[in-house]
Amino acid sequence: MSIPQNLNHIKSSLPEHVTLVAVSKTKPVPDLMEAYNAGQRIFGENKIQEMVEKHDIMPKDIQWHMIGHVQRNKVKYMAPFVSLIHGVDNFKLLNEINRQAARYRRTINCLLQIKIAEEDSKFGMTATEASEILQSEAFSELQNIKVVGVMGMATFTDDTAQIQKEFTSLKNTFDVLKAIETPNCKLEIISMGMSGDYKLAIDCGSTMIRVGSSIFGERNYN
């Protein structure tokens, strides 16, 4: 199927409260434009440089989401335009995002990445760490960021029960953290679910799915 067909197929199956992030990493701009012309306005990238390059040449009504691991020294490149950073997993990074957002007189929305997978390779903080950060005085001083939700990545496995357990743990963490409401923290988004598991993620409470290969086809990393 074509990119617009894939996109429409997925969108038609989504409940209204679920937002689709079209994950376009490694894909060329003409592919993204096909999705754009079919109505898609939210794109997710996992490399800052690639996102900046695409942002520079593509229409300005696109919302760019950074879904990958973020290196602190590169935040400055996306600070002028990024609309949501999914993978925030430590306070120093929040602090740098705040500093760069202030330079552009913006507020940058962030999700805290919670570690739900059993694999060691996945980034993220524990629910306790997240809770401590959100209630700290240092956090309350960050006026140019807003924490609007949580993000998680399940273990790469065929074991559906395992994935379901991990998604459910993220939903539970969200429910606990949601009680913490401050001027720069109001949790509304649960970012979980990719091409292979977004239906399960939605059943477990996801409000934002990040889908790449089911829209754009398999990625080629050569």
Ligand SMILES: *Cc1c(COP(=O)(O)O)cnc(C)c1O
């Ligand atoms: C690549 C990526 C996705 C999309 O993966 P697909 O399996 O192609 O849908 C989602 N989330 C993150 C963090 C990614 O890096």
